[in-house]
Structure formats: C-alpha cells, structure tokens
Amino acid sequence: MWLSSAAAPELEGFHPTGGQIGSTNEVAAFGKFDPWPPSVWIDSAGLALVSTTNKGKFQAVIAADARPGPCLVRFYNAEGASEPRFFVIGSGAELADREPNDHFTNATAIAALGVTINGNFDKREDVDNYAVELKAGERLHARMESHTLMSKVDAVLRLVDSDGYQLAWNHDHATFDPLLEYVAPKDQKVIVQAFGFPYPAGSEIRLAGGEGSFYRLHLTTGQAPAHLAPRGESLAYGTPVTGVLTNVAQRDAFTLPVKKDQWVSLQVRAAQIGSPLDAWIQIQGADGKEITRADDSNGSADPALEWKPTMDGEVKVVVGSLTRRGRPDFRYELLAAAAPPAFKAVLEKGTLTLKPNEMNSVNLKIERFRGHTNKLEARVTGLPSAITATCTNVPAGNGSAVVAFIAPADAPPFQGPVVVKLFEAATGLEQVAPFELVSRSENNGVPGGYQQLAIPQVEHLWLAVLSNAPAATQAAK
Template sequence: MAMTRIQGAGGTAIFMALLCLLSGDRAQAASPTLDHLYPAGAGPGSTNLVRLSGKADPWPPQVWVSGGSLQVTTTTNKNELEVVVAADAEPGPRLVRLFNDEGASELRPFIVGNGRELTEAEPNNHFAAPMAVGDLPVTVNGRLEKSGDVDSYAVHVPAGRRLRATLVSHLLMSKLDGVLRVVTTNGHQLAWNHDSATIDPEVECLAESDSVVVVQVFGFPFPATADIRLTGGEGAFYRLRLGVYEAEPTPSPGDPGELSLPVSRRDCLAESGARHRHSLKLVKGEWISAAVAAASLGSPVDAWLAVENSEGRELARNDDADGSSDPALDWQVPEDGVFQFVVGSLTRNAGPDHRYRLTIERSAPDWRAGLVNSSLTAKPGSTNELRVTFARLRGLTNELQVLANNLPEGVTVEPVAAPAKGGELKLSVVVSATAAAWRGPVEVVCRDATTGHERIVPFRLTGTEVNNGVPGGYRVLLADQVDHFWLTVLPAEPEKPAE
C-alpha cells in the first residue's frame, strides 16, 4: 500500500493507491475454498497426485488432515496435491481442510481404501468399449467428465457367484445423483439401480454361467435441476466398488418370543401385513432406546415401530425419526412388566428382500450439541460469536456448561450454561488487541457440573435443506463430523502513517 501526498493551492489532498500486485499481498489474499478432491481416495502404500476444485490464492495454502497415516503436501502445480498413504494406514475416511493466514476452507473427504484401486481411463463411454478392471475386488475412482457421459467397466463374474457393484458419490459430498446399470457385452440390461440405502445406488447380479458383464455409471445433477439430461463435470466424481460374493441367506421370518437386553436382531417381513412382536421384561423407570434399520440398509421396507403393554395397548409409536425414513424412539418404562416391541410396514408390502434390523438397548438421560460453523476468523480487538445448538435427551436435568479448550494466548471464551430446555447458545470469543496472528483447531466441550465428565461438541457436516422446493444437503456422509472449529486470528492492521 503506498500513500502519496500532493500539494496544491487548495490545500493538501491524500489519495491511496494499491501498488503491490504480488500474490502474497494481504490486499489480494483471501481464505481458500475447497469444493472436492479427485481422485477422492487411494489405497494403502500409494503415492497419488490429487486435483482439488476450489480456489487458493496465493498458492500454495497449507493443508490440515484428520486422522493419521496420510501425508498431504502441495506441489508446484496450482490446485494439485501429493497424497502419500502409509502402507499400514487404517482404511476409512479422512477430512481435508486448506488454510492460510486469512482463514480456512470447508472440510472435504478423502478415503483410504482397503484393497486394490484404479483410476478411470477414458474413453469408456460405451458398453462395447469398456475399461477392463481385472481381478476383483477393486475400487475404481472415476468422474463423469461432461454432460451426457457414461462410464463403462468390464467385469468377469464366475458361474454361480453374485456381482455386487456399489457407487459411493453422494456420501462423498459430490454433485452427482448416480445410477448403476449392468449389461451384457451386447448391451442387454441385466440389472439396474438408482437409489439404495442413500441416493447412491447398489446393484447385484447373479451369474448363471462364467461371463463378462459391463457395469455402467451415469447420473443426474444433485441438487436436481430443471434439465433432465445426464450430468457431468468436476463435481460428478465417484468411487465404484466391485466384488463377487456368495448369496446371503435369507433370515427366517417370525416372532422370536421373549428376548433380553441388549437386542440386535435381523429379520424380514415375508408376508403382507405381517407384524413382528419382540417381547422384553423391563423395570419401571428405566430408559429404553429402540430403532429399526431398513431404508438405511437399502431395504424396501417403510417400517414403523411401536411399544405395547401386556394388554395390547399401544404406549409409543414412530415411523420416521430425525428426518430418516427409519423409525426410532426413546421410551421410559411406566411399570414393571413384559412389553412388546412391534415392527411392521406402512405399505404392507412384503417379501424375502424386505429385511430389517431391530436394536433395543438401555439408555440414560443425555445431551446432544453441535457447532453451527466449522471455522471462525477474528481480528485483534474484537468480540465474536460462536453458535452452538443444544438439546437435552430423555429428561436430563444436570447442570451443564459449554466451554472452549486449547485457546491461543490473547483469546478468551467464558463458559456458558446450557439452556434448561435446549435451544441455541452463543459463546463470546474475545480477541485482545495485542493477540498475535494464529490459526489452528479449537475444541468446544460440554461439561457436567455434577459428575465433572466432559465430551466434545462436534461440527457436523450432515444437514438437509430445501431451496425453492428442491431438496439439497447431505443426510448421511462417510465422514460426518469433526471434533473442533478452526480459529484464525488475523494479523493486526498496520498503523496508518501520520499525515
């Protein structure tokens, strides 16, 4: 920044001119953004070049990664990272964040696989010219490059084995509502799927004889648009898992009689209108949490769950819990006795594929909280607001405090009492005028004043939204939360020169 003084007959005029055009100048710097990474995963013991979609000026930013066994560094090529996965890396998702002196990006997932991995090679947009994937199991990292693109993969399936193809895309925060199709090498369709446990598809196909089939990937935009053409572009990335398996046995349907806690039982609604009753002997006053997993497992069952007493009177009922299509309920036992946990289908449809899993366990009063934002940027000499949602569960009345740990010097946060009936609370993040520039993760915890026990208040990446009637957001993710918010304390503004 340069200041020039001009003398004139009318007095002194000051004008400011930006002279520094270097990429490192704060006038041009901004917090980095990160939309996604491609490829979105890699196998153990591998070194990978990964492209990021987003903006990081000046380049390079710094990189933070959750978990361990992953080394991520920037290269000299803009928007390119080198990701080294340790040979003994634990399979599963990691979260990646870019940051610089001005702030931090949002978090995006990168997956450490548990076996052989490939990256899609074009051209492979026709069933007659597919990409061969070789031995199974394998995971293919792919992307639909442009509108109308279809990716095709040739897979060998031995006689009597079942091919299972699973697309993971929505669970990685992509912009793809994917579809899977299995066809013969002549293009005859054998199976297809659009949505399974989530909007990501999964398809199975039994090979009656030794054969080669073609698995195709295509899809539509997410969130949906008025354009019904097949989608493509940087955000239309995916991981395709391919494997062959023995057929899973169908569980024997029926009522199991009296059970004991905890319960985890798989069953199927094989007959239309069936109601399965699961008996439990319970004690007055104890809290019980019960849930049915069906839609979340890819089952067509639209399940409901109810509790009945020994006289058949319904005491509690649920069919959709917390925005899910599956039922769950917390219930306090009103008296000693035997109670029935009843599972049925709202649509009364049935069949051997109408599977569900019932879980029942003792629970206790508790709380649930979450950070509203994943990061905060603050100036020296400022007071800033950090919002926290809070809910008391199952009649919790303990006195609780929400506070921040591992704060840098010059930054303070006064503890705040959790609301008696739940709701939103606000923490004041006070940055002194003399606080030095700083950036890094800060934990927020909730402490029970009675027991002294404390637990992390996470930031959750999951959440749904509706924009002009169109559903958006991500209800389920492979990596769905992080145990901190990212704090950036900006450098102090330089003092203005005296006139």
C-alpha cells in the same frame, strides 16, 4: 494488468477421491486456491498431501500402517480456511478411471473384482463403462459412493450385457448413492455403467459432468448377504436382534422387560443396512393393545421411538412392513437400549475468524432429553495461549448459549482446531459439541444438502486468528 486480493481457500473435493494403503498417487483438488499452495490439515496421521508446482495438484502419500476409512481435509492460508472435504484411505486394490470409456463397446476392462475405481464425470452427458467377466452363478455386487462424499452428482448404476441389453439398474439405495446386485445365469461379460444427474437438481434434465462430479465405485463378487431369522423371541438391552419379513402377513414380536419411569429407546435399521424394507415399530401392552408406534424418524425411512413406561412388567415390541409386503431380502436389525436423561449440544458454525483486539462468538444449540436438568458449563480446549473463551449463559432447558472468543491486540496468527465441550458437574461427564456436516434443505420440492455422509460431523471448531497486516495481492496479466 489487474490486482486480486488473496482469499481463504475454497475446497470442493478431490479426484481421485481415495487411494490404497501404502501407495502414492497424484491427486487433483477442485476449488479456488489463491495463493498457491495452501497449507493442509488432515485428521489422519496416515495421509499426507504434498503440493506440487502445478496449481491444484498434490501427491497423496498414504502410509503402510494408515487406518482405512474416510479422512477430513481442510486447506487454509493467511486469510482463513476452507470447509472440510473427504479423502478415503482404501484397504483393497484401487484404480483410476481411464478415458475414453463413454460407451459399452469401449468399456474399461476390470481384470479382477474386489477393486475400487476412483472416477469423475469429466463433462456433461458423461457415462463411464466398466467391463467385468462373470462365471455362471457368480454374484456381482456394485456399490457407488458419491453423495456421501459431497459430490455434485446424484449417481445411477446400470448393468448391461455385451449387446447393450439392460440387466439391472439402481438409482438410490440406502442413501442417494446406488447399489445393485446381479447373479450371472451363465458365463458372460457384463458392463457396469456409471452416470448421474446434477445435485442439487436444476431445471434441465441432463447427465452431470465437470469438476466435483467425483465418485468411488466398488466392484466385488461373492455370496448373497445372510438373511437371518430373529434370534429368539426376547429383547436384551444393548444387544441387537436380526430378522427378515418374508411374507405379507408377517410381524415379528419380541418380549421386553420394562420398569416404571425408566425411558426405553427402540431403533430399527433397515434402509441403513441396504434393505428395501420400509419398517414400522410398535409397542404393545400385555393386553395386546397398542401403546405407541413409529414408522419414520428424523428424515430417515427407518423407525425409532422413545417411551417412558408407566408400570413395571413386560411389553411386546413388534416390527412390520409399512407397505404390507414381504420378501427374502426384507432384512432388519432391532436394538433396545436404556435411555437415561441426557443432553446434546451442536455448534451452529464450523469456523470462527478473529483479528487482534477483536471478539467473535459461536452459538451452541443445546437440547435436553428425558427430563435432564443438571447444570451444564461450556469449556474450550486447545486454545492458543493468547486467546480466551467465555460462556456464562448455558440455559437450564433447551435453547442457545454463546461462546465468546477474545483476541488481545498482540495476538499472533493461529490456524487450527479447538474443541468446545459441555461439562456436567453433577456427574463429571464431558461431551463434545460438534459441527454437523449433514444438512437437509428443500427448494420448491427439490432436495438439497447432504443427509448422510461418510463422516457426519466434525468434532472441533476451526479457529483462525488472522493478522492485522493488509491482505496480500496478486498481479495478473
């Protein structure tokens, strides 16, 4: 016999990772949950996870009036809380992956398109196959979500015919997740193959599998997306224009009115909307000379820039292709916006643990933009009555501030979200300081972290006020 101390839950994800509105489904949770069951917090009132007697298994109950989209889920117990993970409420038909379907000759038949398949690569070298019947001229649209849901797989989609001949494939698209489209030249059966590599990548080149290798595969059919020509030759602040660069020499130019010392923000969305265009953006003066230019922004392939005009008048905003190519699917959206002085704050951690008669703190990273100088004050809302929070060192410029939380000796246990905000007295503006789930890292050239997620940040700090009582233990043989 051995004894193990209870610990805070560790949640890695779910399979299936989603479900249809109005349905009830059995869901397996990946991670460590001792003791069982943990308590569950969900940011959506339309979803409930009801624990069963089988460890790691829940009934996911989705209300008929639930709002579709991704939800954040945390597990917690007397020792603390897990990091949040995703469960998706789907608005259409949902299916669960059924094994065996590891070869194109025994693919799972999909009776009707317009469906989402919840799958998990159960073992190393696993490939899931799905058979679809297409009519001549029909367009198949296959899109996978895995990386954006914090899966441990870098997924690939491959399309083959009934003889195994490759028709199309895609590895990464707008994110690390794949998307492919195929127009059937005749009535035919095609097989969508889903597989992937471990993420983050290791030293072995093998297909991924095991707990946490989950995905959602969306299979639909329909018309090609509209490739719109630019709407006019002028930009209006706050109203996006849409265009497509169809030939090698094409550059789209738009007139934008500007005023001296009033900041302008310009953003191009191409990769973010699934376009293969690698765009650049440029501002030209009345003489046609370049004032400023950008091609990438903050790790994204899409360009963005901010500029402070030195005069009143008009400028040209020009969009082009960095690779000097043009195609009918080189779509983009361009948005111009006024950019007044502003500030931003983010939490440097997402959970905070306290015990009675103790103090703990969280750092706020504060950035000011475009000459912002107004005084800022940190505030915390949603605190239990026994807990106090103070912050007196918000910097006048960029920097960090410390928010201290204090629990008195008689503080009762508490687990839940509290909200840290920055208050600007001069304007009355309050702004939430979130914890960012997105992250970027690199180890010897190998990317890590999750740069784009279904929900990029959590709008709260999870506060765990623990008991001073000794931790519970579990006996095992």
